[in-house]
Amino acid sequence: MKKAAFYTLGCKVNQYETEALTGIFEKGGYEITDFEQVADVYVINTCTVTNLSDRKSRQMIRRAKSMNQDAIVVVVGCYAQTAPEEVSSIPGVNLVIGTKERSKILDYIKEIENGRDKINVVGNIMSAMDFEELNIDSYQERTRAFLKIQEGCSQFCAYCIIPYARGPIRSRNPEDVVTEVKRLAEGGFKEIVLTGIHVASYGKDIKTTSLVDIIQRVHAIPGIERIRLGSIEPMTITEDFIKTAKSLEKLCPHYHLSLQSGCDETLKRMNRKYGTEEYRRVVKLLKDNIPDVSLTTDIMVGFPGETEGEFEKTYRFVEEMGFSKMHVFKYSPRKGTPAASFKDQVSPDIKEKRSTRLIELSDRMAKEFNEKYTGRTMPVLIEQEVRQKEGFIEGLTSNYIRVLCEGDEHCKGEIKDVELLKIEEDYMIGKITG
Numbered sequence: 001m002k003k004a005a006f007y008t009l010g011c012k013v014n015q016y017e018t019e020a021l022t023g024i025f026e027k028g029g030y031e032i033t034d035f036e037q038v039a040d041v042y043v044i045n046t047c048t049v050t051n052l053s054d055r056k057s058r059q060m061i062r063r064a065k066s067m068n069q070d071a072i073v074v075v076v077g078c079y080a081q082t083a084p085e086e087v088s089s090i091p092g093v094n095l096v097i098g099t100k101e102r103s104k105i106l107d108y109i110k111e112i113e114n115g116r117d118k119i120n121v122v123g124n125i126m127s128a129m130d131f132e133e134l135n136i137d138s139y140q141e142r143t144r145a146f147l148k149i150q151e152g153c154s155q156f157c158a159y160c161i162i163p164y165a166r167g168p169i170r171s172r173n174p175e176d177v178v179t180e181v182k183r184l185a186e187g188g189f190k191e192i193v194l195t196g197i198h199v200a201s202y203g204k205d206i207k208t209t210s211l212v213d214i215i216q217r218v219h220a221i222p223g224i225e226r227i228r229l230g231s232i233e234p235m236t237i238t239e240d241f242i243k244t245a246k247s248l249e250k251l252c253p254h255y256h257l258s259l260q261s262g263c264d265e266t267l268k269r270m271n272r273k274y275g276t277e278e279y280r281r282v283v284k285l286l287k288d289n290i291p292d293v294s295l296t297t298d299i300m301v302g303f304p305g306e307t308e309g310e311f312e313k314t315y316r317f318v319e320e321m322g323f324s325k326m327h328v329f330k331y332s333p334r335k336g337t338p339a340a341s342f343k344d345q346v347s348p349d350i351k352e353k354r355s356t357r358l359i360e361l362s363d364r365m366a367k368e369f370n371e372k373y374t375g376r377t378m379p380v381l382i383e384q385e386v387r388q389k390e391g392f393i394e395g396l397t398s399n400y401i402r403v404l405c406e407g408d409e410h411c412k413g414e415i416k417d418v419e420l421l422k423i424e425e426d427y428m429i430g431k432i433t434g
């Protein structure tokens with residue numbers, strides 16, 4: 001039996017797509033093996049979000065070839081899409097596919113087996129009109145499923161290469177979403193995380209559906225007990241959205257509202273489509289209406305031109321918002337984006353200092369948030385055993401508190417009532433009560 005191995009860089013969408021590709025290979029008669037093992041085909045699903053991601057992608061391509069000189073090396077994903085010639089010229093690469101045409105991967109491999117040396121099928125993604133269906137038929141885990149419902153982004157934030165790697169917004173057909181969720185529910189999944197490149201755009205291209213509509217359809221599927229939204233743009237949260245959200249008990253009270261900066265001048269240079277006043281209003285709407293809501297976000301420090309004063313505005317703003325967690329990134333210029341050539345690039349040591357301050361603030365806010373739940377009993381979806389803590393299992397509350405408690409693998413995939421006893425680092429220790 002021929003063997004295929006996969007390596008995935010980047011985001012949850014890439015992980016979803018690798019799972020789908022794995023299924024295509026399994027159906028095609030391949031055995032799936034570890035990337036560090038000898039295989040006949042290596043697939044590297046690349047990322048291009050920073051220059052470092054490109055470098056890592058190249059490293060993994062070379063690593064694949066070193067595992068087996070005779071292997072077919074396939075490079076797919078965002079880096080392949082934005083730099084197909086560069087990828088194709090890396091010694092040992094046989095097949096380059098970008099962010100579409102992935103469903104034909106085995107046909108192209110056959111052509112290589114029949115004597116073609118190199119194939120590059122990367123086309124112009126900016127003219128892509130359809131959502132490429134890549135279904136997942138079998139799953140390794142049986143707890144939370146990340147489900148891709150949307151492709152592409154048309155926002156063109158000044159620092160981001162993704163619109164050029166993924167093309168314009170395309171929504172997955174709602175019937176296909178429902179079919180896949182039903183299959184997931186039958187497979188024992190209790191939580192669905194709706195994900196995509198720009199989830200907030202879901203339905204904007206096909207008009208017959210919307211984000212709220214797809215949430216409602218998923219909500220109606222028996223067996224699914226939780227629906228979580230991947231990262232969304234703040235302006236998705238309107239009064240109408242809140243009205244519906246309040247009536248959907250399976251919708252997790254956890255919103256990852258991408259912020260990037262808490263300073264209006266910086267947001268404007270970033271070409272983000274909201275200001276702090278709108279963001280503040282959205283946060284108030286959520287906090288006033290959704291009990292136990294937890295808000296998480298992404299913040300970028302050191303965007304070109306970010307002065308000390310601008311950073312202070314961000315610091316004060318995020319503190320005021322009271323996030324339960326923040327992902328803090330240091331800006332790094334991405335070739336091919338407008339911001340890479342902006343004046344006043346911020347020095348690495350200033351970025352480092354700002355990042356450290358915000359991470360400290362994030363830790364403090366996480367603690368303050370978790371503290372409010374000490375003594376409370378909350379339903380926790382148990383995901384896995386804890387490697388470093390024998391006899392312990394871990395999972396998430398619906399409002400995204402990570403909880404560790406004593407238990408065994410039989411609890412995996414179950415929603416248990418857990419009393420939250422104390423805070424430890426960025427998680428809580430609990431005790432199963434029911």
Ligand code: SF4
Pocket residue numbers: 153154155156157160161162163197198
């Ligand atoms: S919204 Fe902005 S940051 Fe997010 S993928 Fe689109 S362009 Fe990139």
